[in-house]
Amino acid sequence: MKTANSKAALIEMLCAAGIKPTTHRLSVLEYISSCESHPTAEQVYQHLVHENPTLSRATVFNNLRLLSDKGLVNDINILPDSTRYDSAAFARHAHFMCRVCRRIFDISFDMSSIEMPQKFQCDNVNVFFKGICPHCAAKSSE
Numbered sequence: 001m002k003t004a005n006s007k008a009a010l011i012e013m014l015c016a017a018g019i020k021p022t023t024h025r026l027s028v029l030e031y032i033s034s035c036e037s038h039p040t041a042e043q044v045y046q047h048l049v050h051e052n053p054t055l056s057r058a059t060v061f062n063n064l065r066l067l068s069d070k071g072l073v074n075d076i077n078i079l080p081d082s083t084r085y086d087s088a089a090f091a092r093h094a095h096f097m098c099r100v101c102r103r104i105f106d107i108s109f110d111m112s113s114i115e116m117p118q119k120f121q122c123d124n125v126n127v128f129f130k131g132i133c134p135h136c137a138a139k140s141s142e
C-alpha cells in the first residue's frame, strides 16, 4: 500500500499540517512513508539511530506522537502492548494481524460504504482482523 513520496512532497505535507519540517521530523515521516512493515516506535528509532547516532529515543517518540496527532501517520493499536505505525498517505486499507508471528499485513478493504452518524467527526479509521497468516498456516500443517 505504498505511495511514492518525494522529500519535497513530505515537506509540503508537514507544512500543510502546520508542523515545522525539522530534519528529525522529516526522517521519521520519510521512514514511515517508505516502510511496509508497520514498525513500532522502537523500530523506527532503531532504524534512524543507525544513520544518526546522536538521535534520542524521546525525539523519535515525540515526533511520532506529533505526526499522528496531526493525522500524517496512522497509529495502529491492534496489540495493547505495541502501537504500530503506517503512513496516512497510503490508500486506506485494513490490517490483518497474525497471532503466531505477530506480523501485520495490509488487506484491501472497501471503506467507501462506511458512514458516520450525523455530527460525528471521524479523523482516523482502524479496521483490523486477527488470525493466522498463510505462512504460519503452512508451517503448522507440515
Ligand SMILES: [Zn+2]
Residues within 6 Å of the ligand: 098, 099, 100, 101, 102, 103, 132, 133, 134, 135, 136, 137
Ligand atoms: Zn504468521
Ligand SMILES: [Zn+2]
Residues within 6 Å of the ligand: 001, 038, 086, 093, 094, 095, 105, 106
Ligand atoms: Zn498498513
